[in-house]
Amino acid sequence: MDKIQLLIKQTEDAYKWTHKLVSTIPVDAWKETPKIIASNISWQIGHLILSEYYHSILVTVGHQQDILAQIPLKEYTKLFSFNTNPEANINSTNPKELLAHLSIVEKKSIEVLQSLTEEDLKDDLVPGGMKHPVAKNKYEAIDWNIKHTMWHCGQIAIIKRIINEPYNFVSGNS
Numbered sequence: 011m012d013k014i015q016l017l018i019k020q021t022e023d024a025y026k027w028t029h030k031l032v033s034t035i036p037v038d039a040w041k042e043t044p045k046i047i048a049s050n051i052s053w054q055i056g057h058l059i060l061s062e063y064y065h066s067i068l069v070t071v072g073h074q075q076d077i078l079a080q081i082p083l084k085e086y087t088k089l090f091s092f093n094t095n096p097e098a099n100i101n102s103t104n105p106k107e108l109l110a111h112l113s114i115v116e117k118k119s120i121e122v123l124q125s126l127t128e129e130d131l132k133d134d135l136v137p138g139g140m141k142h143p144v145a146k147n148k149y150e151a152i153d154w155n156i157k158h159t160m161w162h163c164g165q166i167a168i169i170k171r172i173i174n175e176p177y178n179f180v181s182g183n184s
Contacts, residue, residue: 013131017152018123021066024159025116028058031166035174037105044172047165049096054166055108056090058159059083059115065155066119069135070126070148077118081111123152 011019032051040051063083067074077083089099131149135142145151167177 013128013149014123014126017131017149017156018120020156021123021152021159022120024156024163025062025119027163028112028159028166031163031170031177032109034177035166035170039173040105041100042169042173043097043100044169046172047168049165049169050100051166051169052100052103052105052108053090053094053096054162054169055105055112056086056103057092058162059108059112060086060090061158061162062112062115062119062155065142065145065151065158067115067122068138069142069145069151070130071122072136074118077115080114086111119155 032055035051040055043050043053059081060083063077063081067077088094089102126148131147131152133148135145135148135151142151142154144154170177
């Protein structure tokens with residue numbers, strides 16, 4: 011398996027884990043914000059929309075007009091950036107819409123990965139308004155996207171455990 015195929019497989023797996031976990035959490039529990047973690051499912055999904063767009067699309071190939079036309083990324087930046095309060099705008103989003111927007115970003119992310127060559131992975135990031143927190147080249151940004159997505163899967167699993175019940179890895183659901 012070449013490097014691109016490995017990145018695609020790992021990215022798809024991280025995205026599948028996100029959906030597996032979230033699909034077992036009742037929508038009416040998405041706004042619950044346990045004090046011990048100070049986050050909620052709505053914020054986690056909104057944050058993943060932004061971060062997956064940034065780490066696997068924006069810094070690798072630049073802004074994508076088809077995504078910008080479908081998803082209110084500027085609004086989401088105000089709601090779901092790293093330093094935002096998960097409870098502040100709890101009623102500003104709809105879980106079904108968030109999931110749909112996450113799927114749109116994930117689909118585009120995979121398309122971008124499929125369009126790259128191994129040589130492209132060595133290229134510098136597409137310049138933007140914000141310095142990437144860890145990556146210097148496209149490979150590092152895509153690799154970080156996988157790690158960051160799984161980091162948030164862990165947070166989603168903790169929230170699920172607190173507000174609902176632990177994820178059942180044997181049956182794949184709760």
